[in-house]
Amino acid sequence: MSTTAGASPTTGAGRTPTSGAVRLPGTLRLGLDRTGVELRAFFRERDAVIFIFTYPLIMMAIFATVFAGQDQGTADASVPFAQYFLPGMIATGVMLTSFQSLAISIAVERDDGTLKRLRATPLPASSYFYGKIGLVLITTVVQISLLLVLATTAYDVPMPDDAAAWGTFAWVFVLGTATGAVCGVAFSSVPRSGKSATAVVTPVVLVLQFISGVFFAFFALPSWMQTIASLFPLKWMAQGMRSVFLPDEAKVFEVGESWQHGATAAVLVAWLVVGLVVGVRVFRWRRRDDG
Amino acid sequence: MDITTPPASAAHGPAIQVSGLRKRYGTKQAVDGLDLQVERGEIFAVLGPNGAGKTTTVEILEGFRNRDAGEVSVLGADPATAGRAWRSRIGVVLQDSRDQAELTVAEMVKHFATFYPRPRDPDEVIDATGLREKASTRARQLSGGQRRRLDVALGIVGRPELLFLDEPTTGFDPQARRSFWELVESLRHDGTTILLTTHYLDEAAHLADRVAVVRDGTLAALGAPDALGGPDARRPVVHWVEDGEPRAERTARPTALVTSLAARLAGPDGELPGLRVVRPSLEEVYLDLIGAASPVDARAEEPAPAAARPTHEEIAR
Ligand SMILES: Nc1ncnc2c1ncn2[C@@H]1O[C@H](COP(=O)(O)OP(=O)(O)O)[C@@H](O)[C@H]1O
Ligand SMILES: [Mg+2]
Numbered sequence: 001m002s003t004t005a006g007a008s009p010t011t012g013a014g015r016t017p018t019s020g021a022v023r024l025p026g027t028l029r030l031g032l033d034r035t036g037v038e039l040r041a042f043f044r045e046r047d048a049v050i051f052i053f054t055y056p057l058i059m060m061a062i063f064a065t066v067f068a069g070q071d072q073g074t075a076d077a078s079v080p081f082a083q084y085f086l087p088g089m090i091a092t093g094v095m096l097t098s099f100q101s102l103a104i105s106i107a108v109e110r111d112d113g114t115l116k117r118l119r120a121t122p123l124p125a126s127s128y129f130y131g132k133i134g135l136v137l138i139t140t141v142v143q144i145s146l147l148l149v150l151a152t153t154a155y156d157v158p159m160p161d162d163a164a165a166w167g168t169f170a171w172v173f174v175l176g177t178a179t180g181a182v183c184g185v186a187f188s189s190v191p192r193s194g195k196s197a198t199a200v201v202t203p204v205v206l207v208l209q210f211i212s213g214v215f216f217a218f219f220a221l222p223s224w225m226q227t228i229a230s231l232f233p234l235k236w237m238a239q240g241m242r243s244v245f246l247p248d249e250a251k252v253f254e255v256g257e258s259w260q261h262g263a264t265a266a267v268l269v270a271w272l273v274v275g276l277v278v279g280v281r282v283f284r285w286r287r288r289d290d291g
Numbered sequence: 292m293d294i295t296t297p298p299a300s301a302a303h304g305p306a307i308q309v310s311g312l313r314k315r316y317g318t319k320q321a322v323d324g325l326d327l328q329v330e331r332g333e334i335f336a337v338l339g340p341n342g343a344g345k346t347t348t349v350e351i352l353e354g355f356r357n358r359d360a361g362e363v364s365v366l367g368a369d370p371a372t373a374g375r376a377w378r379s380r381i382g383v384v385l386q387d388s389r390d391q392a393e394l395t396v397a398e399m400v401k402h403f404a405t406f407y408p409r410p411r412d413p414d415e416v417i418d419a420t421g422l423r424e425k426a427s428t429r430a431r432q433l434s435g436g437q438r439r440r441l442d443v444a445l446g447i448v449g450r451p452e453l454l455f456l457d458e459p460t461t462g463f464d465p466q467a468r469r470s471f472w473e474l475v476e477s478l479r480h481d482g483t484t485i486l487l488t489t490h491y492l493d494e495a496a497h498l499a500d501r502v503a504v505v506r507d508g509t510l511a512a513l514g515a516p517d518a519l520g521g522p523d524a525r526r527p528v529v530h531w532v533e534d535g536e537p538r539a540e541r542t543a544r545p546t547a548l549v550t551s552l553a554a555r556l557a558g559p560d561g562e563l564p565g566l567r568v569v570r571p572s573l574e575e576v577y578l579d580l581i582g583a584a585s586p587v588d589a590r591a592e593e594p595a596p597a598a599a600r601p602t603h604e605e606i607a608r
Binding site: 022023024025029030033037040041044045109112113114116117119120121122123124286290291 | 347350353355356375376378379381383385387388389390391392393394398402403405406407408409429445449
């Protein structure tokens, strides 16, 4: 264009380098740029901020306030309601900022042409996914940090003071986030349009919350419901987080009276692998109806 | 860092070469044996009605759709397999866009510039596309024309050698179209090769060095806008009224026809009722090429559409 002509000695018809190398921007650096753009877009989308980012904080505040002073448990053993509720909210938060966030945002981006537009540029696919990973990591870390601060300051939930518990927290958190993110990418191909994405993804997430011991104590659910919930990651993430935030005696509430860390890791890894395989196979940059 | 050396052939030969291109959707043959060649530095228009196969063709050239048959070379590479280095040399403006609505104009242009090895200055691109006042407006708040300018800004910020524009001005008001044309012309000055699709004849005539008229996925005509259809398509049409019926005839020798008609039909005042000798306008040539209506019928039945170019070639009696 006239305003840029002469801005560089390489403008003009013959500007293609015929010899020498073209240095394309690095994949990782582009991933960081993508992370910045993803975060900006995420926090400007009111729906995402309310239903993905602040949802566990709001639920924590409501439930811990309504059931203040009550205990969760049996006549033999019990813990304060807020203390039992926090691990479920952490697990839910991880699922929302990884699974729900990516399942909806990628479905919308596929439908509205964002993916196709990016595909038309030299942006590598890996940089796009690094951006998504960055988005999930940052939103999840910030969200869970706020949740922990809220729980301790407002509702007196004690934090574990031994390193082993935080070690458990770390691996459940990381594995749960990774599994949720990968399954979110795979699930983004299910909604038929961007408009229907929220309507398709939210019920899945909501039903899981009800059957996985998030809103109702897991030990109080009928055993068939417990069996179904055991097929999905949320139950295991919630249980793993309970092992971090509840006293060790509280494992009498668990099925088999054990924290079942081995089973937790196995189920999360299984979903991670299934999500990866399915995600890689079904991922498309364009709408189904597009050419 | 990816380091890629473009093929030695990259800067030589035509920007785009297509032969025998075919693409079918179910029973619909969207592209049916198309041959095209676009030279470096030219503005080439693919002109045709809706459904002619323009988008299908362009998206095959952009590497988005797979072809069923045919040879395709874009900047020396096959778009179906070309990689990042090739993508950094093309610019793509898709037919419709409503994406990334929460980002501002400046954010998007700056972000896309980071994808390319030798981008244009984002601020200069924002100025050149007339988006300076909208630089901090989110994409969702832009008007249709501004949104389209943003698409172009994103298409050119990487300093492409070859720019694809798929129906860039559909839905524009005349003034917005004019200023868009100026933008495209300034890109030509910069040496960018442009492949443009449009269903507006005036757009192709105004911008393009050469036009390919496509109809049902085949090439109906190819050439400079004012030479479309060849000399035959420009033969004048003589209109007159006979027995109260409008009549028309296309002829290479209108004077002879008028003379013979006058001898046969002229009234007592020596005048031939309803006589007009009309050289088909570009609009009529085009409509004839795409089979929308023959120039003879179009003239005889109804006035030309409002969008018609001025019929300066009309020879008034
Ligand atoms: N993804 C698709 N699936 C089925 N038919 C398609 C698809 N894309 C285009 N077509 C059909 O192919 C023909 C050419 O379409 P298109 O290339 O979009 O034309 P244009 O861009 O010239 O309007 C049309 O009949 C259209 O309906
Ligand atoms: Mg089209």
